[in-house]
Amino acid sequence: xxxxxxxVVAALLVLPSGGYLALFFGLPLLLAFLGxxxxxxxxxxxxxxxxxxxxxxxxxxYRDGLVFSTYLAIVPTLVSxxxxxxxxxxxxxxxxxxxxxxxxxxVPLVVPGIVAAFIVMTLFDxxxxxARLLTPIGIDLPKIVRDDWAVGVIIAxxxxxxxxxxxxxxxxxxxxxxxxxxxxxxLGATPLTAFWRIQIPLALPGITAAFLLxxxxxxxxxxxxxxxxxxxxxxxxxxxxxNAFERNNWGLVAAMGTMLSLISVLVLLAYYRTTxxxxxxYGGEVR
Amino acid sequence: MSQITLTGIAKAYGTSVAIxxxxxxxxxGEFLTLLGPSGCGKTTLMRMIAGITLPDQGAIRINGRDMxxxxxxxxxxxxxxxxxxxxPHMTVAANVGFGLKMRGIARDAAAERVRxxxxxxxxxxxxxxxxxxxxxxxxxxxxLARAIxxxxxxxxxxxxxxxxxxxxREHLREDLRNLQQRLRVTAIYVTHDQAEAMAxxxxxxxxxxxxxVEEGAPVDLYRAPQTRFAAEFLGQTNVxxxxxxxxxxxxxxxxxxxxxxxxxxxEDIAVTPALDGAGRVLSxxxxxxxxxxxxxxxxTVLRARDSGTGTAILPQGTQVDLTxxxxxxxxxxxx
Amino acid sequence: MTARSGLHPSDGRWITVGxxxxxxxxxxxxxxxxLLWSFMDPATGWFAPDILPPSYALDHWExxxxxxxxxxxxxxxxxxxxxxxxxxxxLALPTAYALAKLPFAMKRAVELFxxxxxxxxxxxxxxxxxxxxxxxxxxxxxxxxxxxxxxxxLPFMIRxxxxxxxxxxxxxxxxxxxxxAGPAAVAxxxxxxxxxxxxxxxxxxxxxxSFEEFEKTFIIGSPFVQTLPVILWGYLGGRVMVFPTAxxxxxxxxxxxxxxxxxxxxxxxxxxxxxxMGKL
Numbered sequence: 001x002x003x004x005x006x007x008v009v010a011a012l013l014v015l016p017s018g019g020y021l022a023l024f025f026g027l028p029l030l031l032a033f034l035g036x037x038x039x040x041x042x043x044x045x046x047x048x049x050x051x052x053x054x055x056x057x058x059x060x061x062y063r064d065g066l067v068f069s070t071y072l073a074i075v076p077t078l079v080s081x082x083x084x085x086x087x088x089x090x091x092x093x094x095x096x097x098x099x100x101x102x103x104x105x106x107v108p109l110v111v112p113g114i115v116a117a118f119i120v121m122t123l124f125d126x127x128x129x130x131a132r133l134l135t136p137i138g139i140d141l142p143k144i145v146r147d148d149w150a151v152g153v154i155i156a157x158x159x160x161x162x163x164x165x166x167x168x169x170x171x172x173x174x175x176x177x178x179x180x181x182x183x184x185x186x187l188g189a190t191p192l193t194a195f196w197r198i199q200i201p202l203a204l205p206g207i208t209a210a211f212l213l214x215x216x217x218x219x220x221x222x223x224x225x226x227x228x229x230x231x232x233x234x235x236x237x238x239x240x241x242x243n244a245f246e247r248n249n250w251g252l253v254a255a256m257g258t259m260l261s262l263i264s265v266l267v268l269l270a271y272y273r274t275t276x277x278x279x280x281x282y283g284g285e286v287r
Numbered sequence: 288m289s290q291i292t293l294t295g296i297a298k299a300y301g302t303s304v305a306i307x308x309x310x311x312x313x314x315x316g317e318f319l320t321l322l323g324p325s326g327c328g329k330t331t332l333m334r335m336i337a338g339i340t341l342p343d344q345g346a347i348r349i350n351g352r353d354m355x356x357x358x359x360x361x362x363x364x365x366x367x368x369x370x371x372x373x374x375p376h377m378t379v380a381a382n383v384g385f386g387l388k389m390r391g392i393a394r395d396a397a398a399e400r401v402r403x404x405x406x407x408x409x410x411x412x413x414x415x416x417x418x419x420x421x422x423x424x425x426x427x428x429x430x431l432a433r434a435i436x437x438x439x440x441x442x443x444x445x446x447x448x449x450x451x452x453x454x455x456r457e458h459l460r461e462d463l464r465n466l467q468q469r470l471r472v473t474a475i476y477v478t479h480d481q482a483e484a485m486a487x488x489x490x491x492x493x494x495x496x497x498x499x500v501e502e503g504a505p506v507d508l509y510r511a512p513q514t515r516f517a518a519e520f521l522g523q524t525n526v527x528x529x530x531x532x533x534x535x536x537x538x539x540x541x542x543x544x545x546x547x548x549x550x551x552x553x554e555d556i557a558v559t560p561a562l563d564g565a566g567r568v569l570s571x572x573x574x575x576x577x578x579x580x581x582x583x584x585x586x587t588v589l590r591a592r593d594s595g596t597g598t599a600i601l602p603q604g605t606q607v608d609l610t611x612x613x614x615x616x617x618x619x620x621x622x
Numbered sequence: 623m624t625a626r627s628g629l630h631p632s633d634g635r636w637i638t639v640g641x642x643x644x645x646x647x648x649x650x651x652x653x654x655x656x657l658l659w660s661f662m663d664p665a666t667g668w669f670a671p672d673i674l675p676p677s678y679a680l681d682h683w684e685x686x687x688x689x690x691x692x693x694x695x696x697x698x699x700x701x702x703x704x705x706x707x708x709x710x711x712x713l714a715l716p717t718a719y720a721l722a723k724l725p726f727a728m729k730r731a732v733e734l735f736x737x738x739x740x741x742x743x744x745x746x747x748x749x750x751x752x753x754x755x756x757x758x759x760x761x762x763x764x765x766x767x768x769x770x771x772x773x774x775x776l777p778f779m780i781r782x783x784x785x786x787x788x789x790x791x792x793x794x795x796x797x798x799x800x801x802x803a804g805p806a807a808v809a810x811x812x813x814x815x816x817x818x819x820x821x822x823x824x825x826x827x828x829x830x831x832s833f834e835e836f837e838k839t840f841i842i843g844s845p846f847v848q849t850l851p852v853i854l855w856g857y858l859g860g861r862v863m864v865f866p867t868a869x870x871x872x873x874x875x876x877x878x879x880x881x882x883x884x885x886x887x888x889x890x891x892x893x894x895x896x897x898x899m900g901k902l
Contacts, residue, residue: 010726013716017776018732020713025739025773028750035753090641095634101641103887107649110883112834114854115872119652121858122659122865127670129655135671159648164899171896179372182339185359186366187437188389197385201376206896213740213899220743222837227858237745241841244749257746264741 029261036254052255064233066259072150072235073219073263076157077211083158084165084210088173089195091166106163116156117227121145124152145228152228157218165210172206173199205275212271216264236260289350289440289473290315291336296345298331305331307497308345313441313475318467320476320484322520323494329477332494333443336475337366349440360389365434365472369446371426373418379405379429380414386437404436407466424455431463435470442467442474448483460486481521485509493517513619518550525551525589526618549615553579556591560601561608568605582607660869682866686874691853696874698764699833699849705768706832707825710775714824718783719813723792740777740899747773748841755842767843771835775828782827782890782898786820787813823890824898826882833879850875 004012034040038049056062091102108116123130124144131141145152176199184194200207222237229235234242240256243249291313298306306328313319321329334340336347338359347354354362374382380401387397405411408428418426427447434442447463448456464487467474478484484491485505493500493508493516501508501517512518515526529547558566558580566584577594580601591609601607662668663679686692720726721733739747751770752761760766790813798812814821836851844852850871857868 006724007726010720010724013720013724014726014732015716017713017717017736017780021736021739021773021776024751024754024769025742025747026735028747028754029742031753032746032750090637093634093637095637095641097638097642098634101638101645102892103884104645104649105641106887107880107883110830110834110879111876112836112851112854114836114851114858115876118854118858118865118868118872119656122655122869123652129673132670132673167892168896168899171893175893177370177372179368179370180374182337182359183366183368183372183433184374184385185339186337186362186364187386187433188360189385190358190360193389198374216741216743220745222745223840223855237743240745240749244752245841250753253749257749260743261746264743268741 032254032257035251036258038251049251052251055252056255056259061233062236062239062256065236065239068150068233069219069235069237069260070263072153072157072221072225072229073215075150076154076161076218077214079154079158080161080165080214081207081211083162084169085207087162088166088170091170092173105166108160109163109167111160113156113160113221113224114227116160117152117224120152120156120159120228124155146230148230150225150229153221153225156224156228157221161214161217165214168206168210168213169203172203176202208271208274212267215267219260219263291441291473291475292346292348292351293332293336294346294348296332296335296342296347298328298335298340298342304497306335306342309499311492311499313473316471316473318464318474318476318487318489320478320488320491321494322478322481322484322491323500324479324520327494328497329479329494330445333366333445333475333477336441337364337443338362339366363437363440365437365439365442367427367430367434367442367444367447369449371418371430371447373426373429373433375418377417378414379410379416379418379421382418382429383433383436386433390437400436401432404432407435408432408462423451424459427451427459431466435466435472439472442472444474444476446478447476449478449480456483463487485521491521493520495520511616512550515548515550515618518616518618523553523590523592525553525556527551527587527589527615529617548618550618551589551611551615553590553592554594555612556589557610557612558582558591558593558601559608559610560605562606564606564608566607566609568601568603568607570603571600573600580607582609584609656869656872659865660873662866662869664866682870685867686870691848692850692871692874695848695850695853698847699851699875702764702768702771702839702849703829703832706771706775707828709768709772710779710828711821711825713772713776714779714783718780719787721780721784722787723795736777736780738777739773744774744837745841748838751838752841760842762843762846764843764847767839767847767849770838770842771832774835774838775831778831778898779824779828782824782894783817783820785894785897786817786824790816819889820894823886823895826886827890827895827898830879830882830886833882834875 031040036052038047038051056066087105091098091105122128124141126143126145128145130144134141144155180202181194181198184198185191189197220237221235222241225235226238229238236256236259240253243256244253291311293309293311295308295310296306297304297308311332321332323329331340335342336354338354338357338361349362349364374385377385380398383404384397384401387400392400401414402411405414408431410425410428410432413421413425418429421429427450430447444463448459451459460483476484476487485508488505490502491505491508492502493514495516501512501514508517509521512521518524518526526548529549554577566582566589569581569583569588571581572579574592577592578600580591580593582589582591589609658675659668660682661678661680662675662682663677664681665679666676668675717736721729721736726732748770751773755761755766755770760769794812794816795808798808803811834851835849836855839847839849840852840855843849854868854871854875857864857871
């Protein structure tokens with residue numbers, strides 16, 4: 001029997017999904033990138049232009065939108081991280097009902113963003129349940145839904161992101177050999193010191209990966225900020241939608257998409273810089 | 288000066304007993320080995336001294352100081368793990384220096400002590416490497432340096448050589464013994480390898496099912512074991528009833544009860560071919576420095592080891608005479 | 623006992639109490655409030671400062687049961703979910719095997735490319751594909767929605783399957799081959815049975831992510847393809863917010879997904895799930 005070289009076999013096996021993603025993911029992104037410079041654009045004359053970027057950076061609302069998108073990426077991610085780290089540590093302990101809690105905390109993973117937004121509305125909108133519960137005891141809840149600081153968006157996004165981050169960080173913490181932590185303890189480290197000096201550095205690849213993916217999710221989010229966010233500024237994702245489907249301004253949409261992707265790529269590069277040093281230290285592949 | 292005293296220590300996991308109540312004292316500078324099959328409680332015992340596992344009852348004292356309220360980081364105990372447990376994100380020097388850093392020792396003084404500890408284990412040139420860049424033997428020595436640099440009251444070693452190949456194991460065994468004697472540190476060494484235990488220990492504690500079966504200096508334990516378990520666990524032996532032993536033409540009588548058992552080490556049986564010999568070679572195994580025979584004598588099968596150089600190897604079926612080089616050793620409490 | 627060393631949390635009950643309270647506030651309370659909204663009586667309403675609705679009724683559930691749009695949306699969501707799951711599984715298996723077991727040049731690059739749809743915000747993917755679909759006449763169509771959703775689910779499936787297949791010892795495959803099994807027999811008798819948990823869990827979670835997907839579906843399909851999340855969006859993002867109706871749709875959306883999720887949760891190990899979700 002004739003045997004194909006392994007490289008050829010691998011290429012044939014990768015082809016279906018690789019080709020699919022090239023066609024329906026790579027190509028559209030490439031076209032959007034080119035379109036942002038006026039090349040091969042729908043409804044454009046096909047000549048190279050920086051007009052769309054000039055439009056993007058020359059309009060106050062879009063500049064603010066870019067800043068606001070970044071804000072919606074960073075703040076919920078930091079909030080989720082602050083909750084996920086202790087949660088992951090807690091879930092790793094032994095306690096009654098551990099299995100149940102380990103399944104329950106993941107529920108928001110499968111709750112759609114719109115439902116999360118709806119839940120925040122029922123609880124925190126004016127006249128929501130939180131206000132009804134707190135007003136009688138003299139606490140006047142500030143505006144949380146459609147407020148200037150997008151607290152509602154942050155709550156809904158973080159609510160969805162916490163289980164995701166906890167799952168990934170918990171996996172990284174769990175992969176650390178127990179003996180390594182015990183070794184630190186016998187050498188004089190308190191539980192807290194062992195956590196900061198041993199567990200956190202060793203779990204850093206997982207922590208940064210969780211951070212990165214939550215960050216990107218927050219930056220591209222469309223539904224939640226649209227439902228819970230302030231009237232001004234609007235995040236770039238909402239501007240993209242409006243310009244694409246209500247104003248048919250595809251060149252500008254492409255420029256906005258390219259800018260958002262650029263920020264994602266920058267964060268991704270920062271991620272690789274952070275984890276590369278660890279990668280060399282471990283030897284083992286960090287994935 | 289560090290003496291360790293365990294009194295009435297016991298530990299159970301649910302209904303299974305890990306350690307039955309026991310007392311144990313380790314003298315200052317002593318090299319004690321805990322020897323036993325896996326699951327005998329030896330590692331549990333050691334982890335209780337380190338403070339990683341808590342005893343259900345009893346007291347652990349180091350130099351008279353009760354350890355009960357002290358977490359591992361306050362016990363000043365050096366522990367070498369079977370897996371080495373080196374910190375993968377730190378260099379060799381940082382690994383060794385970790386305990387000193389935790390003790391708040393000034394950077395310069397710590398660096399000097401790290402250097403000295405690495406020199407002791409011959410690893411000075413590798414100080415800047417990461418653990419994964421080292422061989423197994425080198426990693427083991429880093430783990431050892433990391434445990435001794437803190438000048439622990441007691442050095443605990445949990446099967447530290449079991450992940451290494453045989454040659455390296457023997458080599459490191461000698462180094463370890465020399466180092467311990469040079470530092471005069473009290474050491475407790477856990478192993479299931481009887482050869483390792485005999486080579487290293489001042490005193491061996493033989494454990495089984497959470498109990499101390501027998502203890503003593505390696506020579507005494509090997510030559511004059513009191514129990515069948517110890518006799519069989521340390522090296523090879525033939526355990527036969529005294530009545531069966533009567534088949535052998537030894538000169539002196541056997542001490543002990545007439546219906547008891549005796550232990551006869553294979554190397555204590557001399558095998559000589561004799562046409563009218565009472566024994567017959569059932570099978571033989573060539574071991575290099577020795578030949579091991581399985582010999583049938585009046586229905587009892589004995590193992591005999593002949594290490595005489597230059598003697599002929601006796602083929603299967605040869606009729607042989609057996610003589611004992613030392614009297615058979617009586618065992619207590621077994622029928 | 624408790625303060626002894628921190629290595630022996632002899633009292634894990636405090637963790638149970640703490641976690642239980644947090645989960646009740648963060649998870650239980652919101653769902654209860656949504657449930658209450660769905661049973662609100664339209665005759666009396668539910669206004670501040672009432673903590674609980676003054677009376678309950680089944681009006682909104684009855685309305686949903688009679689409403690053809692919702693039944694149709696549910697059916698459509700399930701159908702699209704099944705199609706996306708089948709397409710995703712079919713495309714993912716060969717690639718997952720190659721990534722897990724075969725050495726090839728530029729493997730790292732292929733891995734990164736497959737991960738990329740998780741890294742680029744969905745809205746960019748959707749708007750980008752939209753421009754192509756307009757030319758191909760796939761925009762606002764069910765096949766278009768299936769194709770765009772698969773872009774999002776494929777990376778997850780490939781990674782879950784690759785992680786599962788990677789855990790199958792090579793020696794099992796070698797043993798089967800030495801006993802005379804060809805590649806097809808190895809796949810049928812060794813790989814697929816052993817990778818089955820990953821297959822099942824990956825499939826269930828793919829179904830979920832298709833079922834709950836909003837942004838790409840909305841941009842490519844709306845207003846002609848009305849899945850459940852798209853309908854829900856209509857009740858929340860419109861001029862008037864209809865809480866009770868939204869609450870009913872929320873539960874129609876949530877209950878099947880929670881059931882599917884807990885099924886998947888039982889089969890899938892946490893680390894494999896984390897690998898699928900883009901633990902890089």
